[in-house]
Amino acid sequence: MERILGIGSALVDILTQIPNESILQELNLPKGSMTYVDAETSVEIGKKLAHLGNQMASGGSAANTMSGLAQLGIEAGFLSKIGKDEIGQFFEKQMTESHVKPLMLKSETPSGRVQALVTADGERTFATCLGAAAEMCANDIKPELFEGWDIFYVEGYLVANPDMLKKAIATAKDKGLKIAIDLASYNVVEESRDFLLDLINNYVDIVFANEQEAFALTGLEPEEALRFIASKVQIAVVKVGAKGAFVQRGNEIVTVPPMEATVVDTTGAGDMWAAGFLAGLVKGENLQKCGMMGAIVAKNIIEVVGAKMDAARWEKIHADIALL
Numbered sequence: 001m002e003r004i005l006g007i008g009s010a011l012v013d014i015l016t017q018i019p020n021e022s023i024l025q026e027l028n029l030p031k032g033s034m035t036y037v038d039a040e041t042s043v044e045i046g047k048k049l050a051h052l053g054n055q056m057a058s059g060g061s062a063a064n065t066m067s068g069l070a071q072l073g074i075e076a077g078f079l080s081k082i083g084k085d086e087i088g089q090f091f092e093k094q095m096t097e098s099h100v101k102p103l104m105l106k107s108e109t110p111s112g113r114v115q116a117l118v119t120a121d122g123e124r125t126f127a128t129c130l131g132a133a134a135e136m137c138a139n140d141i142k143p144e145l146f147e148g149w150d151i152f153y154v155e156g157y158l159v160a161n162p163d164m165l166k167k168a169i170a171t172a173k174d175k176g177l178k179i180a181i182d183l184a185s186y187n188v189v190e191e192s193r194d195f196l197l198d199l200i201n202n203y204v205d206i207v208f209a210n211e212q213e214a215f216a217l218t219g220l221e222p223e224e225a226l227r228f229i230a231s232k233v234q235i236a237v238v239k240v241g242a243k244g245a246f247v248q249r250g251n252e253i254v255t256v257p258p259m260e261a262t263v264v265d266t267t268g269a270g271d272m273w274a275a276g277f278l279a280g281l282v283k284g285e286n287l288q289k290c291g292m293m294g295a296i297v298a299k300n301i302i303e304v305v306g307a308k309m310d311a312a313r314w315e316k317i318h319a320d321i322a323l324l
């Protein structure tokens with residue numbers, strides 16, 4: 001079975017449920033967005049939210065997807081950079097406990113962290129301090145890192161580090177890996193549209209996007225965006241939230257119906273959708289089943305706070321997938 005290596009920012013999520021949206025305005029964080037902040041701002045946000053309590057979990061988009069894949073029985077690894085600090089140790093330990101092989105480069109800079117603010121409707125807003133994760137550079141990318149892997153999964157947030165990202169993708173491609181990318185956040189896509197289109201045209205095999213990201217990339221509505229992206233890559237996925245998802249491979253287009261869920265927190269929904277889909281793909285399932293697997297895992301993650309699920313919920317996920 002194919003093995004999947006993810007690359008992304010090693011981040012620890014500090015999740016806080018906030019009682020009202022005025023806190024977002026006060027902190028100048030647009031609801032539903034991901035905003036990069038410096039270490040000082042991150043500390044300030046932490047202080048302002050401290051009275052509300054929080055939960056800590058290893059996070060970062062690609063790291064979440066790799067954890068999900070490992071839970072679904074797929075061999076997964078994760079490449080990133082962390083600091084020589086408690087947060088970095090916490091991250092590496094959680095990856096190992098999730099059965100993901102951590103390929104961690106080390107830095108003197110503090111590890112990355114994300115203040116994740118969850119509003120009553122389950123929408124999440126991120127203030128991200130990349131820390132050591134932002135220091136991963138083109139010189140860190142060595143061909144041997146990709147030996148023994150079959151698919152290279154990239155989080156779109158890495159467009160903030162274009163030289164490193166392009167070298168990583170080109171090196172992986174040279175080693176014969178398929179390239180999959182999740183487009184991250186619509187505002188990130190808007191800022192790096194030309195760069196992303198260049199990567200997609202020249203290197204990428206699989207694209208995951210939600211409708212806002214697909215629109216930011218193509219200027220098209222979901223189904224037209226799907227066709228546009230599918231003309232460039234082997235498999236295109238456009239997720240349309242509560243309306244489900246569309247998947248296209250060549251001339252084959254499938255519609256993945258939505259699943260009923262009690263939304264608590266949408267953190268990790270896209271990451272887990274990708275995990276379910278890719279798990280199906282490497283197991284040789286058809287596109288419809290791959291999409292349904294993505295939907296099942298995503299439905300479960302939005303019913304809990306954060307991007308981690310307990311063993312009982314994973315058992316339920318396996319049982320639901322077995323019924324497909």
